[in-house]
Structure formats: C-alpha cells, structure tokens
Amino acid sequence: MKNIYQPELMDVASVQRHTADVKSVKVRFRDADCAQQFQFRVGQFGIFSAFGYGESVFNICSSSTWNDGLEFCFRKTGRVTEALWEIEEGDTIGFRGPYGNGYPVEAWKGKNLIFLGGGIAMPPIRCAIWYALENRADYGDITIVYGARTVADLVYVNELDEWAKRERVRVIRCVDPGGETPDWTGEIGFVPTVFERAQIAATDSVALVIGPPIMIKNTMPVLDRMGLPRASVYTSLENRMKCGVGKCGRCNCGPVYVCKEGPVFTMEELAALPQDY
Amino acid sequence: MSEFITSDNLRQLAAEWIAQGIRVAGPQRAGGRVLYLPLNDAANLLLDGFIHPANSAKEFLLPKTETLYGYRVEGHDIKLVEEAEAETPQILLAVRPCDVAAFPFLDHIFNWDYADEPYNQRRRNTAIVALSCSTHDANCFCTSVGLGPASERGADVLLVPLTGDTLEVQCVTEKGRSLFAGKTKSDNVAAMSAAGPAPRFAAEAVRKFSAANFEHPLWAEHALACVGCGACAHTCPTCHCFDIVDEHSARVRNWDSCQFSLFTLHAIGHNPRPDQGSRQRQRILHKFSIYPDKFGEILCTGCGNCTRNCPAGLGVLPLLIAIEHEEHLPA
Amino acid sequence: MGRVAILTKPMDAGALVVLERESQIESGAVKTIPIGEPSTGTFADLDALLALPPDERMAWWAGEFSRCTRCYACRQVCPMCYCERCVADKNRPVVIDTSPTPVGNFAWHVTRAFHLAGRCVGCGACNHACPVGIDLRLLNMAVHRAVDQNFGFNVGADPKTESPIGSWAPADHEEFIR
Numbered sequence: 001m002k003n004i005y006q007p008e009l010m011d012v013a014s015v016q017r018h019t020a021d022v023k024s025v026k027v028r029f030r031d032a033d034c035a036q037q038f039q040f041r042v043g044q045f046g047i048f049s050a051f052g053y054g055e056s057v058f059n060i061c062s063s064s065t066w067n068d069g070l071e072f073c074f075r076k077t078g079r080v081t082e083a084l085w086e087i088e089e090g091d092t093i094g095f096r097g098p099y100g101n102g103y104p105v106e107a108w109k110g111k112n113l114i115f116l117g118g119g120i121a122m123p124p125i126r127c128a129i130w131y132a133l134e135n136r137a138d139y140g141d142i143t144i145v146y147g148a149r150t151v152a153d154l155v156y157v158n159e160l161d162e163w164a165k166r167e168r169v170r171v172i173r174c175v176d177p178g179g180e181t182p183d184w185t186g187e188i189g190f191v192p193t194v195f196e197r198a199q200i201a202a203t204d205s206v207a208l209v210i211g212p213p214i215m216i217k218n219t220m221p222v223l224d225r226m227g228l229p230r231a232s233v234y235t236s237l238e239n240r241m242k243c244g245v246g247k248c249g250r251c252n253c254g255p256v257y258v259c260k261e262g263p264v265f266t267m268e269e270l271a272a273l274p275q276d277y
Numbered sequence: 278m279s280e281f282i283t284s285d286n287l288r289q290l291a292a293e294w295i296a297q298g299i300r301v302a303g304p305q306r307a308g309g310r311v312l313y314l315p316l317n318d319a320a321n322l323l324l325d326g327f328i329h330p331a332n333s334a335k336e337f338l339l340p341k342t343e344t345l346y347g348y349r350v351e352g353h354d355i356k357l358v359e360e361a362e363a364e365t366p367q368i369l370l371a372v373r374p375c376d377v378a379a380f381p382f383l384d385h386i387f388n389w390d391y392a393d394e395p396y397n398q399r400r401r402n403t404a405i406v407a408l409s410c411s412t413h414d415a416n417c418f419c420t421s422v423g424l425g426p427a428s429e430r431g432a433d434v435l436l437v438p439l440t441g442d443t444l445e446v447q448c449v450t451e452k453g454r455s456l457f458a459g460k461t462k463s464d465n466v467a468a469m470s471a472a473g474p475a476p477r478f479a480a481e482a483v484r485k486f487s488a489a490n491f492e493h494p495l496w497a498e499h500a501l502a503c504v505g506c507g508a509c510a511h512t513c514p515t516c517h518c519f520d521i522v523d524e525h526s527a528r529v530r531n532w533d534s535c536q537f538s539l540f541t542l543h544a545i546g547h548n549p550r551p552d553q554g555s556r557q558r559q560r561i562l563h564k565f566s567i568y569p570d571k572f573g574e575i576l577c578t579g580c581g582n583c584t585r586n587c588p589a590g591l592g593v594l595p596l597l598i599a600i601e602h603e604e605h606l607p608a
Numbered sequence: 609m610g611r612v613a614i615l616t617k618p619m620d621a622g623a624l625v626v627l628e629r630e631s632q633i634e635s636g637a638v639k640t641i642p643i644g645e646p647s648t649g650t651f652a653d654l655d656a657l658l659a660l661p662p663d664e665r666m667a668w669w670a671g672e673f674s675r676c677t678r679c680y681a682c683r684q685v686c687p688m689c690y691c692e693r694c695v696a697d698k699n700r701p702v703v704i705d706t707s708p709t710p711v712g713n714f715a716w717h718v719t720r721a722f723h724l725a726g727r728c729v730g731c732g733a734c735n736h737a738c739p740v741g742i743d744l745r746l747l748n749m750a751v752h753r754a755v756d757q758n759f760g761f762n763v764g765a766d767p768k769t770e771s772p773i774g775s776w777a778p779a780d781h782e783e784f785i786r
Contacts, residue, residue, distance in 0.1 A: 250541060
C-alpha cells in the first residue's frame, strides 16, 4: 500500500522570477500514469519537497484545467524556500497532494466574481481567475483588485495585462503610497481603499480576499458597506503544516484542521473560529 | 471458569516469545525509573511494584523517530528509497489499561480519511497484553475519562493480578486467545479488580468551558509555571503530534509537542500561539474539546504521566480541576 | 516589578552568581533567602565511571542516550540554559540533528554539556526533569572536573571572575593546538 508521506517525483520544467524574493515554478510528473490521472480542485494546495531540506506548503496556482503539470509560487523566507530558490529547469523536486477543500467553483456559477489580493497572495487567486476565464460562460463580471507595497513587489504582472483584455474583466492594480515609480499608471493606495473607490456593485457577487491579516481586516468593512454577506466572501488561510493529512496535529485552528477542512473558508466560517491562526 | 497463569510461567512464556524472534516490550527498571522498554531478558519484566511506567507504550506503534523513506541525490535527479515494511511481530506485555486504551484513538486518527501505512503495518503486527492495576496514585484519573483499572479497551488480553503470584488471563480477541492457548490453568476463582480512583472532575464541564472560553485569563495563569518542554506530550499515551524533517538523506517523522514554541511558528516569524498560555490551551482543547467533537472520544486516558513527569508539577490534572471549578462558578 | 526575592536551595544561589557573571541580572537585583541543607554528594560514581575503559564508558552513555526522546526538559529547567534560540533549534544550517537517534542524541547532550562547561552549578534539575532517568548530572560533573583541573575555576565564587568559556589568558593550555 502506498505510503501517503512519500512524494511523487516532479521534473522542473521552468522557473520564473517575479521579484527580488518571489519565484514561480512549473513542474511535471515524472510518472506518465500519474501525469495522466492527476486531478485537483482549484484552491487546493500541495506539499513540495526540496530533498535534503524539507517540505513546504504552497497553493497549486495553476488552473485545474491545465494538463501539462502544476505550478507553485513562493517567497524566499526560510530553509526550504531558500533551497527551492536555487532550483533550475531539469532539477527534481517532490510533490504530495492535492490537499485541502479548494474553492467552491460550482457554487460560484452564475455569480460576479470579485478578486482582492495583496502581494504574495496573488498566486492562490491567479488559479481561480484562470479557471473562471476558461469557463467564462459560467461566471458573470470579473473584478480584480491587486496591490503590493511597491511596483517591484507585484507578481504575475504580464498576466494582469492579459486578464484586462478579456471580456467583462476589470483589472485595477495599485501600490502603497510611496511605492509608485515615475511611470506608474495604476492606482496609488492600499487595496481596501482602492477597492472602495472603484465602487463595484455587490449584486449577485462572491469575493475572494487573500492577503496579509491587516489587509483582510481593512477590507471586511468595505465589503460589509457594499452589502456583500460574509457567507459570500471567501479567503484561504495559512497555517503551519507538516503532514497535510490531518494527523500531525499542528495546523488546527480551534476545532478545524486547516489542511483537511480548509484552507478555504468563508468569512462567516472564519468569524466562528477562534483566533488560532 | 477462569484462566490463570503464574508470574513465573508468564515470564517463561515471554522468554519463549523472545526466543522465537518476536519483539517483546514491557515494564523494566532503567535510569532509576520504571519504563516500557524492549525486553531482552524475561527475568527483567516487572509485573508489580509500580503505578505506571514513566513513559508510555505508544513508542512501539508510533516510534519516537521513524524513517518514512530515504532518497539519493544523483546530480539533477533524485532516487527514492522505500523503507522495508515493519514485518517483525511484536507483543506489548504488561501494559497498563490507560496506555492500551489509547491505541484505538491512535488507530482512528492515523486512518482518518488517509491510511497511515507505516503506522498500520506496525499495528497489524502487534499483540497487546494489558496488565490491570491493583492500586493507583494521586495523579491517576482514568475513571474521570470513562476508563478504569480493568478496562479491556484496545487489548488482546487483560491480565488481572491476584494475591500471590497468580494472574487471571482474560482473552479479549482471537489474537489474544492464540497467544495464551494451552498456557493457562482453569479455576473457579474470579479475580477482583481494583476500584480505581474516585472521579477527579467532570469531563463534560471541561469540554463546555474549553469550547466557550478561548480567551480567558485562566490559561495564562496556569501556564506561568510551564517551562515549555515536551515531557508531558512525549510520555502521554494519546499524544501523537509529529514533525517531519529531512536528515541524513531520509525523510523522518519525530515526536513533537504543542508546548514547544517552534510548533506553530511560521517561517515569516508569525506565531499563532506565541506564549505558553495559548499553548497550554491548545493541549486541553485538543484533548477535551476538539477530539470529542470530531470523533466522540476524549483524547486522554487519565494515566497521570503528564503530571508525574512535569518538572513544574503541572500536567493536565491541576488545570482540569481548575477549569471545572471555573465552569461551575455562579455566572 | 520591584525587587525580587528567591528562596534558594544551595545550588540555586550558585546559578544566580553565574547569571550575574554573564550579565543576565544586575548585582543586588535579587535577594536570596537560603533554604535547605547543602547536599553532601560525592564524586564517587563519577570516579567509577571514569575508571571504565573508553569503549565501556561509550556503551554506557549510548545506553543512557538511547532512551532520550528530545523532550528538552533538561534544557528548559536548567538555570544556565537561557539562549533565545538554542543551537538545537537552529535550522539554517542544522547544527544538531533534531531526530532522537543515537547520533542526534549524542550530539545534543554532549553539545549541551560543553555549553555548560564552567557554567553548570550542579543543581540537578536536569536529572529530576528527565522523564526517562538519564544521568545528565554525571556528564556535567565530568566536564566540571575537567574545567576545575584545567582552569582552577570555581563556578559559584565571585561573579566578577571571568568564566573560562568566554575568556582567554596567556597561561591557558595550548597542547591541543597542533
């Protein structure tokens, strides 16, 4: 029987550098059967191995409709991500997954989608955006508000341009005051402020909000004022994980194991959880 | 009619098992303590003279360190090296009922949606012979969590000491019956188990309070003495939290503890449980609120090891009693 | 907080001397109220251990450390272990294996004993705290003896004296430098 802790070997297909400390990596399953059979729900995460250094948890930031492998995006922060920073095309890493509950894309059908993200939180939103664009007829208007501290901290910038060209998609990018460059043509301001200025309608909408705690804290009142119920606002939680399968006892947020019953929660569900994250 | 064995014959039987290449483990003296250890010489097996070994028997199902698999770095490539299956049969002998009752909890969590094969292999190859308690100490509270000195939960066999050197042999499962077939004598005498400690607190009161009082000064107050080591978790029969690390070309699973400050530390430096109060709260919540809500069982068998081993004399018992007192205070 | 008073067993007073020597507490910041009798332990069991041939001594320590689960109770209760981030908890790079294997446990206990050279006051808290009864006191006594023999240093004396572990004097032995 399979050892659930043993990863699949993945070949690194390409590495893209986004900022001074953020890279994204495309990987393919080495095993052909695995490659063929692998499926995941957008919003699920994987546990990626840098052999010799350890494992790290990242959202699978490619769309679930893409067949040529997976993508993950990370910031160089600690021991494992420093090791992953050094990998190149042709290297081998490990992957376990997919884990977690994923986004309820079925429940989102027919809705207008509002995506709000800050900094390194773009990757878990990116997969949902691509999924919606690939199933365009299932979803209404798409609004994307994405910001970072400075222009240099924005990730997937070329894809923001792509999305802006699609039908009924509005992309607003912003940087914190003082983070702009002389040729910056986007908005200046924090994501919640810029979002409120944009006066997006809340009718028949769901929102996906991912970012640092301060951004989420300041975005919630804006969504409340818009009239968006908290059960229609989604986020993806980060908590320290090791096993990913509900056994090592580390990631629980009160009664909820983030790796199994999350990481995707509505704000209503999150409000019922203790401040354990 | 009941079945009986003398302690001499039991040790003789253990010696036969050892000679057959079965890994036998049981209570023995080491380092001035009584510990569950691998048994090399059946003469060292202790059947009385102790309340509870200082460690727990979980080590034989969930080792303190375990290689999950190995790997070889070959240029840009990695070769995985699978671990050989844990085939050696083992018999855990003279294990206290409060240790044995923990095994069904571990079975549950290690098979919750995902089957943990390293654990399951070991489990399949293990037979468990429990030893009922004739007495208890001030740290025992098995009766407060639905167990008792003669609990058969999780056991293949339950041994109940009689006066003199005889033990009654109560076979609970087929596996247990096959272990002792032909090794016992029948008699009409029935062994009387000890009554066990009087209940120390009401578990339901603890569950109610913990679920409703995430922010309460009681957690920090009681944690003042806690030094943040892992003595409680490592000697607890039900604690199973583990770490996964890469060491010496292998991915290894090690015992961890929610009391360590590093347990929930994010790489970015954020820690959801930044102080000992929040970490103590997690321990109580996990055992007395979260586990019961999710799986219908309290993740504690009342063995008292945490309190016995705690350098500060804490463990869970003083906190549980304080919580129940708090829950029953007039609103 | 105001002035603090601590009821001190004899070894605890020594711990306070070390803390003052290492600038962790101010001179006079703590009032000690001595309780208990000084222990009259001898070094007899250390002598017996050191009389064993090296391979037997090694086997004995290997047996002791085989029981260690890396609960770190020894470290957490030790008055001299106050590092904000212990060397065993560092991971960039990993200096001491975290796994409770024979190698990892040896590395942990020997490193800690070295980090306590000239600092351990023999309070015995580590022995009391160890759930599996490893005789850490013997390890620390062996190091203590080596420090005493090589540097003539009394750990519990005047806090203004310099600790051997953090200082150097021209008269220090150098035979091990080749």
